[in-house]
Amino acid sequence: xPISSPVLKSALFAVATSISTPALSAETxxxxxxxxxxxxxxxxxxxxxxxxxxxxxxxxxxxxxxxLKAEGKNSPADxxxxxxxxxxxxxxxxxxxxxxxxxxxxxxxxxxxxxPSGNWFGLTMRGRVVYASKDRVSQNTITYEELADPKWKGxxxxxxxxxxxxxxxxxxxxANKGEEFTETWLTGVKNxxxxxxxxxxxxxxxxxxxxxxxxxxxxxxxxGLMQNNEKDPEQKEWANSMKVLFPxxxxxxxxxxxxxxxxxxxxxxxxxxxxxxxFLSSGKAQELYAEVVHEYPLKEGTKPxxxxxxxxxxKPDTLSLDAIAKLRKKASQLVDKVGYDEGPAS
Amino acid sequence: xxxxxxxxxxxxxxxxxxxxMPGAVxxxxxxxxxxxxxxxxxxxxxxxxxRHIATTVLPxxxxxxxxLMIGVGLMTALIGTxxxxxxxxxxFPFKHLxxxxxxxxxxxxxxxxxxxxxxxxxxxxxxxxxxxxxxxYTSARDYWFPDIRSLAGTIFxxxxxxxxxxxxxxxxxxxxxxxxxxxxxxxxxxxxxxxFIRITLxxxxxxxxxxxxxxxxxxxxxxxxxxxxxxxxxxxxxxSVWLNQSDLAGAAQIAIFLLLLVAILVFIENLSxxxxxxxxxxxSSEQGFNPRRLKGAxxxxxxxxxxxxxxxxxxxxxxxxxxxxxxxxDQLLSPSLLEAIATTVLLGLVAxxxxxxxxxxLSLALRAKPGRMNILxxxxxxxxxxVPGTLIAIGVxxxxxxxxxxLDGILRxxxxxxxxxxxxxxxxxxxxxxxxxxxxxxxGSLENGLSKISPNLDMAARxxxxxxxxxxxxxxxxxxxxxxxxxxxxxxxxxxxxxxATILLRPxxxxxxxxxxxxxxxQGRVEDGALACLIIICIGILPVxxxxxxxxx
Numbered sequence: 095x096p097i098s099s100p101v102l103k104s105a106l107f108a109v110a111t112s113i114s115t116p117a118l119s120a121e122t123x124x125x126x127x128x129x130x131x132x133x134x135x136x137x138x139x140x141x142x143x144x145x146x147x148x149x150x151x152x153x154x155x156x157x158x159x160x161x162l163k164a165e166g167k168n169s170p171a172d173x174x175x176x177x178x179x180x181x182x183x184x185x186x187x188x189x190x191x192x193x194x195x196x197x198x199x200x201x202x203x204x205x206x207x208x209x210p211s212g213n214w215f216g217l218t219m220r221g222r223v224v225y226a227s228k229d230r231v232s233q234n235t236i237t238y239e240e241l242a243d244p245k246w247k248g249x250x251x252x253x254x255x256x257x258x259x260x261x262x263x264x265x266x267x268x269a270n271k272g273e274e275f276t277e278t279w280l281t282g283v284k285n286x287x288x289x290x291x292x293x294x295x296x297x298x299x300x301x302x303x304x305x306x307x308x309x310x311x312x313x314x315x316x317x318g319l320m321q322n323n324e325k326d327p328e329q330k331e332w333a334n335s336m337k338v339l340f341p342x343x344x345x346x347x348x349x350x351x352x353x354x355x356x357x358x359x360x361x362x363x364x365x366x367x368x369x370x371x372x373f374l375s376s377g378k379a380q381e382l383y384a385e386v387v388h389e390y391p392l393k394e395g396t397k398p399x400x401x402x403x404x405x406x407x408x409k410p411d412t413l414s415l416d417a418i419a420k421l422r423k424k425a426s427q428l429v430d431k432v433g434y435d436e437g438p439a440s
Numbered sequence: 441x442x443x444x445x446x447x448x449x450x451x452x453x454x455x456x457x458x459x460x461m462p463g464a465v466x467x468x469x470x471x472x473x474x475x476x477x478x479x480x481x482x483x484x485x486x487x488x489x490x491r492h493i494a495t496t497v498l499p500x501x502x503x504x505x506x507x508l509m510i511g512v513g514l515m516t517a518l519i520g521t522x523x524x525x526x527x528x529x530x531x532f533p534f535k536h537l538x539x540x541x542x543x544x545x546x547x548x549x550x551x552x553x554x555x556x557x558x559x560x561x562x563x564x565x566x567x568x569x570x571x572x573x574x575x576x577y578t579s580a581r582d583y584w585f586p587d588i589r590s591l592a593g594t595i596f597x598x599x600x601x602x603x604x605x606x607x608x609x610x611x612x613x614x615x616x617x618x619x620x621x622x623x624x625x626x627x628x629x630x631x632x633x634x635x636f637i638r639i640t641l642x643x644x645x646x647x648x649x650x651x652x653x654x655x656x657x658x659x660x661x662x663x664x665x666x667x668x669x670x671x672x673x674x675x676x677x678x679x680s681v682w683l684n685q686s687d688l689a690g691a692a693q694i695a696i697f698l699l700l701l702v703a704i705l706v707f708i709e710n711l712s713x714x715x716x717x718x719x720x721x722x723x724s725s726e727q728g729f730n731p732r733r734l735k736g737a738x739x740x741x742x743x744x745x746x747x748x749x750x751x752x753x754x755x756x757x758x759x760x761x762x763x764x765x766x767x768x769x770d771q772l773l774s775p776s777l778l779e780a781i782a783t784t785v786l787l788g789l790v791a792x793x794x795x796x797x798x799x800x801x802l803s804l805a806l807r808a809k810p811g812r813m814n815i816l817x818x819x820x821x822x823x824x825x826x827v828p829g830t831l832i833a834i835g836v837x838x839x840x841x842x843x844x845x846x847l848d849g850i851l852r853x854x855x856x857x858x859x860x861x862x863x864x865x866x867x868x869x870x871x872x873x874x875x876x877x878x879x880x881x882x883x884g885s886l887e888n889g890l891s892k893i894s895p896n897l898d899m900a901a902r903x904x905x906x907x908x909x910x911x912x913x914x915x916x917x918x919x920x921x922x923x924x925x926x927x928x929x930x931x932x933x934x935x936x937x938x939x940x941a942t943i944l945l946r947p948x949x950x951x952x953x954x955x956x957x958x959x960x961x962x963q964g965r966v967e968d969g970a971l972a973c974l975i976i977i978c979i980g981i982l983p984v985x986x987x988x989x990x991x992x993x
Contacts, residue, residue, distance in 0.1 A: 124948060130959050150949045153959060156683060157944050160834055164841035168848055168861045170948050184686055254670065256680035292589040292670025293558075304563035305579035325767070326967050328564060426684035430496040435672050 122148045123366045126158055127175040129353065134175065137383055141373045147366045162190045162358065171358040172367035175217075178258045180265075182354045183419035186213040191356040196368065202375035202393045206412065207352060216352040216415075217374055218389035221408050222263045223348060224339040225310040225317070227302045236339045238267065238349070241309070242282025248438070250286045251298045251307035255434035256426060259295070259313060259351065264428060265421035266349045269413055273424065281432045290437030296320060296329065303335040313351075314338065314408070318388025318401040338405040347411040353389065461814075464805035467798055468821045471876050474835025475699065475823055478692045481834075485689030493681060493690050498697065501677040505701070508595060508666075508673060509656045515599030516655040517648050520606025523746050525640060528614040531733040532742040540984060542746060545753030546604040547980025549937040549954070551664025552973050553601045553753070554594075555966050556760040558668065561588040594671040598659050600753040605658075606651030613647035614640075616892070632732075650884075653705045657826045657880070660698060663940060674698050675828050688834075695831050702826035706819050758977065764970035771971060776951065781975060784936055784952040787867075788979075791874035792882075792932040798875060799882035799927055803890050804912060818887075822880035829877060829940030836873045837945060840864050870945040874935050881930040889923020890916070929983030936979050953979075 127134065131151045138149040154161070158176070162169055162185070174191065176182050185191060186209060193212040200208070207216035224236050241250060252260065267276045288307040293300075298310030299320060320333035340348045355374060361367050373379055380391035390398045390408065397403065429435065526532070527539050545553075561567050563580050577583045587593060666673050674694055682691035734742050771777060802818050824832055844861045851857045863869050893916065901915045902908070917924075939954040946955065953972045960969035 132959060152946075152948050153943075153955070155943055155958065156679065156830055157834060160688065161837065161944065164838050165861060165864065166841070166845050168845055168858075168865075170861075170865065180684075256684055258684065261684050289587065290590065290670055293668070300562070300564060305581050306563065325764075423685045423687070426680060427492055427496070430492070430680075433500065435670070436500065 121146070121366070122150055123363055123370045124170045124172045125149060125151045125175055125370075126162070126171040126173075126358070127151050127153050128155070128158065128177055128181060129153075129175050133387055134383075136386055137374065137379055140379065140382060141370055144373065145369055147369060149370070159185055159188050159190065163188065165360075167360050169358060169360050170362065172361040172363050173370055174356045174358055175353070176355075177351075177353040178262060179352050179354070179415040179419050180258055180262060180422045182214045182352065182356065183209075183416060185356060190359050192359050192361070194357055194368070194371070196372065198372045199375045202377070202380075204392060204394065206414070207392050209416075214354050214356040215371070215375065216354045216392050217380065218353045218384055218387065218391055219350045219410065220353075220389045221314045221340060221348045221350050221410070222259060222311065223314055223405075224341055225299055225302055225312050225336045226339050227308045228335060228337050230308045231337075234337075234339065235343065236309075236341050237345075238263070238341045239271075239279060241286065241311075242279045244282075244286070246286040246309060248286065248288050249308040250283065250311075251288050251301040251309070252283075252291050252311040253294055253298065254291045255280075255429035260311065261422055261425045261429070262351050262418055263311070263349050264425035265418045266411060266413055268421045268424060268428075269417045270346060270411075273428070276425075277428055277432060280428060280434060284432055284434045285438055287438040291435050296332070299329075299332040299336055303332040310336070314390075314402060314405065315388040317405065318399060321401055322388075340406065340408055342411070343409050346413070347409040349413075350390075350408070350410040352415060353387075460801070460805040460808055464802050464814075465817065467801055468817050471798075471821045471824060471879060473839055474832050474873070474876055475827065477835040477838050478695055478827075478831060481689055482692035482696045483689075485687070485693055489681075489685070489687050489690045490693060493677075493693060497677045497681065497694065498674075501672050501674045501694075502697075504591065504671060505660065505673045505675075505698075507591060508598075508671065509659050509701075511592070511595035512598045512602060512659045513652045513656055515595060516603040516606045517652050519599070519603040519749050520608075520651055521610050521641070521644060521648055523603075523749065524607050524610035524614060524644075525636060526742050526746055528611055529640075529731055530742060531731045532739040534743055534747070538743070538746040538750065541750045541754075542607050543604045543984045544750055544981065545601040547933065547977045547984060548601050548754060548757045549664070549939070549976060550598060550601060550658070550662050551668065551939065551961070552761070552957070552976070553757050554597050554665035554668045555961065556757040557588055557593075557597050559760050560756050561586075561593075589669045591671055594666060594669045597665055597669065598662065599655075600749060602655035602658055603749060603753070605654040606648060609647040609651040609654075610644050613644055617643060649708060653708065654880075654884075656705055657702060660702060660826050661828045663828055663830070674701075678828060678831065691831070695827060699823060699826065702823065705826075706822065758974070761970040761973050761977075764967040765974050768968070768971045777956070777972065777975075780951045780953050780956045780972065783950055784954070784976075785979070787870070787874070787942075787952065788932040788935040791871050791878070791935045792928040794871065795875050795878055795882040795931045796886070796924055796928050798879060799886045800924075802879075802883050803886040804916070806887065807890055807895075818883060821883060824876035825878065825880035827877075829873075829938060829942075830944060832873050832877050833941040833944040836869055836876065836941075837864060840869045840872070864945070865947055867947045867950065870942065870947075873941040873945055874931075874938065877938070877941060878931045878934045881934060882927040885927035885930060886920065886923050889920050889926075893919050925986070926983075929986060933980045933983050936976055 125134075125138075131153045134151065138151070142148055152171075158174070158181070162171060162174075165171070174185060176185070191213045194215075195212050199215060200212075203215050203217075207219070208214065224241075226233075226236070240246075254260070255264070264276060264280060267279060271279070288301070295310075295312035295316045296319075298307065298312055299316070301307040302310055317333050317336075317338055320329040323329040342348060355371055357364070357367055357371065374383075375393070377391070377393045377396045380393050381396050383389070384391040384396070384402075385399045388399050388402050390402065523538075523542050527535060527542070559565050563585075568585055571577070571583065571585060575583055588597070660673075661675060662673075663675050663679065666676050667679075674697065678691045678694045678698075681687050681694060798821075802821055806814055806818050827835075841861065841864045844859070844864050847862060848859045851859055863872075897915055897919075898911050901911045906914060937954060939958055942952055943955050943958060946952070953976045956972040957966070957969035957976070960966055966973075
């Protein structure tokens with residue numbers, strides 16, 4: 095067969111290269127990422143083009159802290175990329191990162207979006223917003239507190255309360271209003287649920303489209319991703335059946351979360367890693383990233399994608415992200431306590 | 441049917457015990473390493489977090505888990521036994537096609553079936569579209585439709601892909617027993633239904649329990665499907681406690697609690713195996729099979745009952761995936777996908793070979809010395825099957841990385857060489873995790889195969905002057921070929937489907953088909969991973985085809 099030999103060869107080559115231990119040459123940066131490889135691929139290509147430094151990505155879904163801890167001094171990781179402030183601060187608090195004071199990075203990332211001690215840096219921001227049915231919800235403003243109002247009984251859909259994004263939101267409620275208030279609030283939201291929490295944020299948009307729910311909780315970028323989904327155009331319909339409401343715009347602002355980066359404590363290629371981090375914080379990289387993932391870039395003067403800009407202006411809650419990270423455990427236990435994931439009492 | 445005595449004194453009983461047993465003990469200890477790690481982690485937890493878990497997590501998640509297990513158990517027992525009974529004792533249209541097609545759903549990973557079932561049965565799926573068109577409805581509020589994202593839905597999704605475990609083991613037992621007992625009962629005037637309830641079912645009980653316990657273990661450790669369907673099982677709680685409450689110790693505590701549940705299952709399964717420890721000396725009864733030919737409506741009912749599980753458990757996932765994959769067909773030969781295929785196959789081959797070697801060690805040791813303690817020890821080796829893959833990974837990673845770092849430190853100091861992460865950086869840790877996870881499959885098949893070989897043969901070979909070693913190599917191994925093949929194939933398929941341990945333990949930059957799928961699935965874009973999904977399923981079918989040839993009957 096003419097085809098088999100080149101195919102076989104490339105397959106064998108692929109195996110050989112993937113099995114061998116990573117070359118720790120100065121020309122490569124190793125990245126541990128909670129962000130999927132293909133989302134950051136365009137950015138990394140641009141970086142390699144500009145600097146000649148290659149990148150290698152290991153996508154992880156869970157257990158980065160345990161992995162880094164166990165690998166210790168011999169860890170191949172240089173740069174850590176994550177979503178969600180909780181995970182970022184957990185890695186930092188476990189002493190797995192090192193401090194950076196770099197004028198370029200500090201100049202690019204506003205102070206409120208980086209660790210005061212220089213252990214982590216935000217890259218992009220996303221708001222946790224309310225998805226509302228265009229047909230069945232007339233109001234155009236809302237607050238998180240209002241979601242507990244009995245007028246929404248049987249109308250709200252969310253993903254699991256134990257998901258990191260909801261945990262961060264609940265933690266921000268604890269920080270702003272106290273634990274007791276939050277427990278009552280969360281019970282109220284639970285009683286208003288249209289169904290047992292399930293699926294991801296997109297599934298809540300789908301629920302609005304199908305008429306199962308009037309309101310959903312979700313991140314801003316999912317709307318951008320759904321509106322631009324050429325592969326599964328049905329999702330455009332879901333996105334078009336709803337509008338984005340930025341909660342608490344009149345007062346403290348909308349709860350936001352970060353995607354961010356950190357330098358691994360035992361980074362074997364520190365210099366190259368710093369170059370990558372400088373690059374990622376640059377306005378050009380942030381806009382490129384924001385365009386792909388439909389999140390808000392952090393550097394002053396940069397713009398989000400046209401789709402995201404179309405949602406209107408976001409006013410972020412200025413609550414310190416560190417405070418949110420510290421309250422995660424309490425938030426998660428509260429979710430267990432009120433039995434949020436068991437859904438509405440019928 | 442001629443039965444002889446249970447294994448007591450066998451031909452290899454007096455040989456090899458010097459090497460076989462200590463080897464097996466060492467091997468089991470090695471396999472227990474991850475569980476021991478988890479135990480140590482669990483003991484390191486604070487009383488405070490344990491109180492939280494015991495009061496808020498265990499009761500509800502425990503109940504959900506038990507209901508789910510019972511549901512899946514009943515469903516797999518029903519479908520598996522019924523189809524095995526129809527296929528073995530009756531003749532009806534398409535029977536020979538259905539005989540092997542009934543195994544197909546096993547090739548579909550649960551995380552994929554969950555996703556495709558939601559696509560198919562949810563509001564925007566084909567099923568409800570049909571309902572809306574027929575009923576003239578316009579919104580989900582106009583009509584009732586069962587929600588696939590519920591406990592009942594989860595039972596359905598898991599049951600429809602896990603029933604082949606029961607089908608396989610029950611059919612194997614029917615074949616082994618032959619038709620003499622049912623035939624006699626028929627001669628004595630028992631009707632089909634009566635025969636099934638009074639004779640066939642009780643006879644099949646050990647095989648049903650074996651199949652159901654495998655399906656239940658899969659259910660216990662499943663995270664992909666339950667997470668997607670919103671069912672809060674104990675395994676789900678393991679992850680929320682670990683990741684959101686940063687409490688690995690608490691997560692390990694729940695995992696240990698899970699293991700207790702499993703220990704009970706293994707114990708029950710063990711009892712059923714114990715009752716089966718008999719050997720046939722001849723295979724003559726198999727030739728005596730004369731399935732009843734069904735006609736008319738009865739034949740139609742039989743064909744449909746065997747066809748439905750295949751259609752739902754295999755047809756729907758493949759149909760949904762194909763719809764997406766067809767758009768990506770040009771990527772079939774892309775380097776990244778080829779790399780993933782090659783890596784996956786290689787990992788599967790290596791893990792399957794090693795698992796078979798380990799399984800041989802255990803099952804031969806057990807044949808040589810079948811004491812109660814030894815049976816218990818071998819069952820310990822199967823525990824990994826019930827632990828969620830991610831936890832196995834953590835349990836493997838922590839001690840092996842510690843070993844890597846210690847070795848590296850010593851070598852650096854003494855000879856100035858750095859070995860780096862020798863085991864955890866090279867894929868050796870991953871292979872080890874696979875073996876821990878799937879030893880139950882390998883050992884179970886081998887032990888089962890070995891039990892069908894009469895110990896008389898060992899003794900005969902010995903008395904004919906064969907050395908003890910040669911009894912194994914010249915007599916037992918050749919006769920175990922089918923069992924070795926099925927053990928290797930089962931492990932291979934499971935490795936190809938495995939995701940959780942792979943994602944954490946793979947060497948830097950290595951991608952398998954499953955991680956490829958997860959890359960997309962975790963972004964809610966399973967459609968982009970559909971092609972890789974289909975390839976996983978195709979690789980999973982291979983053994984089904986090979987096994988069906990092996991066991992033609």
